[in-house]
Amino acid sequence: MGETAPQELDPARVLPGLLRRRAIELADQDFLIDVERGRVTYGAFQRRVEQFAGLLLQQGVQPSDRVAVLLPTCVDEQALWIACGWLRAVQVPINPAYRGDMLRHVLHDSGPRLIVTVGARADELRQAADADAAVFVLEIGQPLVYGPPVLAGLGDPKPWDTAAIIYTSGTTGPSKGVLTPWGQLITGIDTFDDVGPGDVLYAPFAAFHLGGKVPLQIVAHWGGTFVFRDGFKTDRFWPDVRAHACNRAWAFYAMANFLWQQPPRPDDRDNPVESITGGPLLPDYAAFERRFGLRMRTNYGMTEAGWPIATGDHVVDHRSCGRARDGYELRIVDDFDAEVPAGHIGELIVRSDRPWTMNQGYLGRPADTARAWRNGWYHTGDAFRRDETGNYYLVDRVKDAVRRRSENISSFEVESMVTAHPDVLECAAIGVPSDDGEEEIKICVVPMPDATLAAPALSEFLAATMPRFMVPRYIEFLDELPKTPTSKVRKVELKRDPFTAGTWDRMAAR
Template sequence: MNHQGPAALLPQVVAGHAGEHGERVFVQEVGGGAQTYAETHDRATRWAMAFRSLGVKAGDRVSRFTPTCVESVNIWIGLGWLRATDVPVNTEFRGSILAATLENAQAELLVCHVRWIPAVLDVADRLSRLKTIITVGGPFEPPPAATLTFVDGQALVDGVDEIEPLDGPRPHDLAMVVYTSGTVGVAKAAMLTWQMYANGADHVSPPDDLLTKDDALYLPYPLFHIAGTFWTHGIARAGARVVLRETFSTSSFWREIREYGCTVTHFLGATANFVYRQEPAPDDADNPLRIASMVPLLKNLEDFERRFGLRAYSVYGMTELGVVSRTELSPRDPAACGRPFPEFELRIVDALDREVPVGQVGELVVRPTVPWTTFTGYFGAPEATVRAWRNLWFHTGDGFRRDADGEYYFVDRVRDSIRRRGENISSTEVEAYVLRYEPVLECAAIPAPSEWSEDEVKVCVVAKPGQAVDPRGLLDFLVGEQMPRFMLPRFVEVLAEMPKTPTGKIQKHTLRANTDTRRDWDRDVEMPTLSRPGARRPPSR
């Protein structure tokens, strides 16, 4: 089996390694067990048979509400063997956003970790399609009045007696439906093919074929995000090992890198800054890490590399496109995104989609040169798909410039979104939560500068006549509404009125231009217990 060819898809890749060197460890968990390639192949195909026994077939969607763990990898690969589609759910979702996501997936079957079943039951009356929950992560006793059918996942998989022949996915089959962060409105469901994952696995990996079977990746990111899933696929293609951690922890980072012998990692969002801002230690460079990808690059990358004895590079990509470009090792411009891969054609255009001259800033638009290497559209949203591909180019919403040598550089976001510590946050969704707070008349969510890099979430609010907005009361309300923690505003500014256009639209550019967080209500100062790591399971610092 040529499991390293151009269509080397994850289920077949793992099967190939299982046959050739099955004793090699593929996935392991920090503080948990490890699983070889042979064990992964066996477990994944047993999951495939278990799903088939419940009626899952090619083209079906199965929702998954599970943490970053070995079993999540098995479930994904198992669905792939059936040519069915994994639809993972952000594990911080609760309440209305969870209900909307599960309902949008139109899946009758959900694999759910026992710790999050109560959250699903809280919104069960809003789920018209869901019928069955497969439980994982331990025993669970269904409530007496449950309207859903519960199946013990461990018993289901252990009860598989025979593994029937399985062909596995084709390049054009859907590997996942991944919910974007809703940077221009409500989160959309991007349909990603297995070919896109194969490409992404190659493109996210270090340049110059530096990833080998002897490497180990430290991966503290979710498996509902392409940062986690592309890298897992990339490690499999190299026949290497991936070390999974549910959340990023600065205090544990170097200890675990050393303990698990990790040679490669990915710094997403502000995580590199968290590590860099720790007090220097004499043994900083005494670690096995040799390569790191970093999105975005630190401004003081050269000092970071020297201090920790490694080399770094960056990539540019997004859920809908995969990884479009990659830098060489040790780029010196923090805005660098490198050169595009041959599977993509890039342009930088003005507001009318006309290409701008070299060196001028415009919006980056992209289109593939090879079939099935980008998303196939937004599930259930054909109009949004058409809008995204205006004039036959995908519009990224990101401001870029290109130099005379063909190198691309990120400048700023064109679209109205906020990026906080690796999460793209929809201002529309933030505003929808805030507007549920009874005293609020109007709200605008905007990015505010962060001392950690990227953005902090800021909301500007206007109170209803005769009422007042108490920022502390607003935050208490948002927590009670189960707003995902990464969306919680840090800064609140109460205004007498919003700046508006003649047609009544709020002028967010005016709010951004006049932002001075020193005069804003600051959650980190006023509610440090909520802001500190550990509250509502944030990435620890």
């Protein structure tokens, strides 16, 4: 699309160009701090971006090519992402926990020209990828020398250019690649409106999620610093924020709950954090605020839609995600997209009055894109209700995702891996209540006739073939699964009494 495209979003906010300007204005100021690998200034980060741009060109990457990246969350992963943006190539960040069929699916679905990874994963990726995909082994943090700077003659990326293809949890089938424009990241600046000039934000979120990318946009806009580590660790949260004077932090429900469950300490309030944003809120979030001397905020967002709902500093109820944000239209509808009255439950659908602030569809899946965007609204798949004063409440997931340890896990993908066992006829994966306030995975398994499959053996099989965060905690064997007349599994019946006498618990078995 050319220069005549709508530009309600300020093009000067598009992240790669914004960072190039910040590299001049704030050259010696810390931009990113990886608590395990060190810090990098705005100027040094831009130099690393230019080095990666040279590397990509040497590897033959052209505009519109896809570059798959399987790296830990680190400065190099982020610099490689921005370098792709300058060349109008598209990064495909891959969860390092992916292996086997899940890894092959993402690689075949995205069709990358180049795959960048660490040495320990190189052979695995070569075997999983298409034959024409090249694999480049990166030594994280090592010097890169790939010719002179290549960005000088390139125009800034635009809000409508694709920033990344981020794979969702695949709740209604295999994971789908979400085409995420740079303009969608810009909306994070106004969503997280407690961040301001010079703030230091701590967000231990993975870079293969939008939550690990949008902090760069926010702190670059305000001239602040983003502090992160490769994965949340309860015992490091407060030491990290104290060591780096972080006055803002993000934490999902389970993270906040883990912090809350730690024994109280006399120095709990001795920390620099002024606000924590996450969701959902703890039921006794006010006690959390008092204990740690801060305020809590929440919002509702997803890869496809950004953040259309937020509380700001005006939390009315721990169950509420907040109110509709400026720039978004929201409706709660029935199965036929007719709006339901306030207080009634329906599916949340969303659209924006500004272009390039929501997903541009699913890679290579026009039918799925049309289904999600039917009638001109994006259908979130989440069940909501709205009260008379305009506060929105997430009730449940219409889709069969399981929320575990801050990961949205596809029941479809869990089930496909379970049925790969030769003694499994069919199965259903469901989310069951967890002590941390999110969910654990339970699988209800129908074994093959005459099979003698035992739960411990099946659990060992799954632990060797799926990411650790997807391994089910609970297993129950059934003679048959409850189904509708059209042969769909009635998971509501399986959830009605999830902890039966026949339920095997992997944690208890340890």
